[in-house]
Amino acid sequence: MTDHEREHRDVQDPLRAVRLAKLDGLKALGIDPYPYEFARTHEAAGLDQRYAGLAAGAETGDLVRVAGRIRAMRNSGMFIDLHDASGKIQIFCHRECLDPQGQAAVRLLDIGDLIGVEGHVRRTPRGELTVNAATISVLAKALRPLPEKYHGLADVELRYRQRYLDLIMNPASRETLRRRSGVVATMRNHLLARDYLEVETPMLHAIPGGASARPFVTHHNALDIDLYLRIAPELHLKRLVVGGLADKVFEINRCFRNEGLSPRHNPEFTTLELYEAYVDYRAMMELTEELITATAQAVLGIPRIEYGGTGIDLSPPWPRRSMAELVEAATGIDFLKLDAAAARDAANALAANTADQRLSDEAGWGNALELAFALRVEDQLIEPIHVIGFPRDISPLAKADRNDPRLVERFETYIYGWEIANAFSELTDPQDQRARFEAQMRARAAGDEEAQMLDEDYVSALEYGLPPCGGLGIGIDRLVMLLTDSPSIRDVIAFPTLRPR
C-alpha cells in the first residue's frame, strides 16, 4: 500500500469520520479542540498521595485541576478514567456538578481524547478517588481510536513503529524507557561528582576510528567529501586529554555501525566512553563496578538483577581472570604455551564441531585465543567478571602488558555472557601506536574490512604527549536490557531501526 492509498483509507475510515463529526460538534459549541494551555494544579499520583487518608464516601471542598488522556468511560460517560504521566484519576460527570457546556461536551468525547478537568475531590463509596467535574476543557481531540483496552498493543512491529501508542497502552514500555533515563542520569551524576567533564565529540568522521567495525558513509555537499558516522568517540576524547581540557572526560552518546540487526544489535547504539589521566586499567575496573552497581541501585534499589529468569548478583568486587586462564579452564588448552600456528590449529579444532568461523592462515596468535574464548567461554560468563589478559594483535589502542609482550592491559567486563564494558591502559607511545596502526592497515589490505585505519592526526596528537591514561567504554543499551529484563535491544531504544514500510 502506498502512502497515498493509506491516507485515502484513513480518510474513508468510518471510525475516523465519527470523530471528525464530534470535532465539528465541539467547534459548534464554541470549544477550541486544540487550545493553547491548561493550568493544572495536580498530577494523579499527587492527588493519590494527598488524599490517601480520605475515607470512602467522603467529599472535600478542595477544587483541583487535572489533565490527561481519557482511557475509559463508563455509564455513558458519567465515569471517566483519566490517565496522566503519573497515574490515573477518576472523573465524575453529573448534571448536578458539571456545567451545561461540559454536559454537552461529554457526549462528544471519545476514549483517547486529552481533557482538562476542574472540580472538587471526593472518594466514592466504593473507594475510588474522584474529581467531580465542574468544567471540562478539551485539550486535544483524538481522531484515531486507541487499541483494545485490556490486551493493549501486542503486535511487536506496531509497538516499535508507533512507539507513542505502545507508550500509551503498555506501562512496561514506559517503565523500561524511564529506567533507561535513570541509568543515563545516574552515570552522568556519578561522573560529574567525580570531577569528570562531559564533552561532545564529532559524529561525522573523515576517518572512522577507535573500534573495529564497518561504518556508515555519508556525503557532505559543500565540501564534496564522504564522511563516516562515527563507530566510536575514542580517538577524539583522547585528543581532548592531550590538550589538557580536563584530566577526566566522558561522553554519553550514539555510535553507528553498519552491521546486521539482531535482538542485541541496533545500527545506532549508545555508549559511555570515559578517559582518566594518570591511572591504568585497574582503576577502570573499580570504576566499572561503581557505575554499574550505582545504576542498578538507582533503578532497581538493589545490586541484583533478574534477567530471563536468571538471578545475577552485581555486588562488587568482581573476579578478574585472564582470557588464557579461562580458555584453559574450559578446554584444557594453555594457549600461552602455543606458538601462532599451533594456536590457530587448536582454535580451529575447537570450531570443528560446529558451523563456526575458522581462522585464516594469516591469523595471529591473538585471533586464535580470542576465537577459543568466544567459542568456549564467553556465553558461560553469567556472573559479572572482568576478563583481562587480552591479546595484543586484537587490541591496537591498548598498552602492552607489563609482563607479557603478547598481551595488553585491557579488560572486558561480562555479565550474562554479554560484553558490557571494554577498557584499557591506553596506548600513549606514538611510535608503538603508529606500528599498531600499520599492522591494522596490513590486515585491511589483506581483506579485513573491519581493521582500523591509520589516523595520522591522532598519532600526531600522541606525539605531543598523552599522559598515562585509563579508558573505559560501557554499552548503555545492553546494560539497560539487563536492568529492565528486556529480551530485545529494541525494547530499550525508543525508536529502533526498522525497514521503512
Add this chain to the structure above:
RNA sequence: GAGCCCGUAGCUCAGCCGGUAGAGCAACUGACUUUUAAUCAGUAGGUCUCGGGUUCGAAUCCCGACGGGCUCACCA
C-alpha cells in the same frame, strides 16, 4: 546474507481437515445515573498483507514478493 515461524475488522484473537468470515474490546442506536475490563438490547464494520498458481470453488493448498519475529553469521 541463510534457515525456521508469523501476517484475518481500529485492537486482541478464533477459523487453516478447501465450500463465499467469526468473537471480545473499540464504534454507532437505545436502556441504565455511583461505575471499576460497568451492565443489558440492537446495528454497522473485512481486497483474510500483496501478486500468481492448483481447483467447480482458496483465508485455508503451492510458488513468489513485501513486512515482522526467532536462530545463525558479523558485532557491542
